[in-house]
Structure formats: structure tokens, C-alpha cells
Amino acid sequence: DAMVIQNPRYQVTQFGKPVTLSCSQTLNHNVMYWYQQKSSQAPKLLFHYYDKDFNNEADTPDNFQSRRPNTSFCFLDIRSPGLGDAAMYLCATSRDGGLYEQYFGPGTRLTVT
Amino acid sequence: GDSVTQMEGPVTLSEEAFLTINCTYTATGYPSLFWYVQYPGEGLQLLLKATKADDKGSNKGFEATYRKETTSFHLEKGSVQVSDSAVYFCALRPYTGANSKLTFGKGITLSVRP
Numbered sequence: 001d002a003m004v005i006q007n008p009r010y011q012v013t014q015f016g017k018p019v020t021l022s023c024s025q026t027l028n029h030n031v032m033y034w035y036q037q038k039s040s041q042a043p044k045l046l047f048h049y050y051d052k053d054f055n056n057e058a059d060t061p062d063n064f065q066s067r068r069p070n071t072s073f074c075f076l077d078i079r080s081p082g083l084g085d086a087a088m089y090l091c092a093t094s095r096d097g098g099l100y101e102q103y104f105g106p107g108t109r110l111t112v113t
Numbered sequence: 114g115d116s117v118t119q120m121e122g123p124v125t126l127s128e129e130a131f132l133t134i135n136c137t138y139t140a141t142g143y144p145s146l147f148w149y150v151q152y153p154g155e156g157l158q159l160l161l162k163a164t165k166a167d168d169k170g171s172n173k174g175f176e177a178t179y180r181k182e183t184t185s186f187h188l189e190k191g192s193v194q195v196s197d198s199a200v201y202f203c204a205l206r207p208y209t210g211a212n213s214k215l216t217f218g219k220g221i222t223l224s225v226r227p
Contacts, residue, residue, distance in 0.1 A: 107156045
């Protein structure tokens with residue numbers, strides 16, 4: 001089945017130690033998104049790629065970066081994780097245009113110790 | 114800017130009860146409307162959608178109708194099951210505009226007891 005895959009499902013990192021989360025898709029969608037979701041809250045968009053064009057949200061901290069080496073893969077890099085970065089990170093994909101829904105991966109639960 | 118307002122939760126129902134979760138929106142133009150469901154520890158799954166006024170989305174016994182005159186997209190189910198326990202998010206996406214993005218409501222937690 002076509003889908004959005006995130007690895008790992010659970011990631012533990014130390015305060016200040018860089019961490020990378022990965023996302024891959026078999027849907028061949030041109031748009032990929034990264035969201036941060038904290039307990040009992042709606043997902044918060046960090047940034048998205050429209051093809052290779054990177055679009056950062058105005059309030060996304062510089063500590064968060066992303067790479068999209070090809071259509072299928074997208075990475076979220078957290079350069080110096082703080083305790084406040086502990087959250088669920090969700091990757092999503094979609095076709096461009098308001099008619100289309102976003103398809104979400106299962107998420108990566110990040111713990112910062 | 115665009116916004117989505119969901120009724121305050123949480124909601125607790127007995128199995129086989131009728132469910133309504135209210136959702137209203139503010140947007141320019143004619144957005145597409147979505148309901149997503151999130152089970153514990155999982156990502157979001159699309160439950161249903163509607164892309165124009167008077168459209169009815171339906172899936173797994175859930176329904177919602179795009180009401181432009183009341184800017185609403187209320188979610189309903191005639192008989193809930195324990196397995197429906199989850200968090201439900203209403204969302205909109207502008208129809209046009211480069212890089213149109215989802216705007217979510219705050220979500221509401223539904224608990225169904227046997």
C-alpha cells in the first residue's frame with residue numbers, strides 16, 4: 001500500500017545532542033510537511049517543501065532544519081534539542097491544491113533527557 | 114486569517130449513543146473541509162472530507178455536511194462504538210493559493226464507555 005513511513009517511531013536523545021528524524025513516502029506527492037505535536041494539542045506546522053522549494057513557518061525556531069534530497073525522502077534535523085522539544089513529530093504529504101487531503105505518517109515520539 | 118473552532122471537550126458517551134461534534138470555520142473563499150482522527154500514539158488519519166458547499170462527506174458511519182451559510186462542518190455518528198475513542202480534529206485548506214496549508218481546530222477527545 002502507498003503510504004508515509006517515519007523512522008524511528010521512538011527516539012531518545014540527550015539535551016543538546018543533534019538528532020535526525022526521517023520520513024519517506026510512496027505516494028509520489030510533491031508536497032511534504034513536518035509538524036510538531038505536543039500533548040492534547042493540534043499539530044503545529046514547522047515547515048514544508050513544495051517540490052524542492054523550502055517554506056519555513058515564521059515562528060519555527062532556527063534549531064529546526066530540514067532536508068529533502070529527493071521526492072520520496074524528507075528529514076527533520078534538530079541541532080541542539082532542548083527539553084521543550086520533546087514531542088511527537090509528524091510527517092505528512094499531499095498533492096498541491098486545496099482539494100487534496102494530507103496523508104500523515106505514524107509519527108516519531110521524541111524524548112529529550 | 115483562516116481559523117477553525119471546535120466545541121470544547123472532552124466528550125464521554127455510552128456505546129450506541131448519538132455523537133455530534135461541532136466545528137465552525139472562518140475563511141476567505143471556499144476552503145475544503147476535513148475531519149481527521151488520531152488514535153493514541155498514532156498519526157492523524159483522514160476520516161472524511163468535503164470540497165464544496167452542500168457536499169456530504171461520510172466514512173465508517175461518520176458524516177459531515179459542508180454548510181456555507183452557517184460556515185459549519187459538524188461531525189455526526191448515529192451509534193458510537195468503544196473503538197471510536199480517539200481525538201478528532203476539524204481542519205480546512207484554502208482552495209487556491211500557492212502552498213495552501215491545513216488549519217486545524219484544537220481537537221476534541223472522545224471517550225466511549227461500554
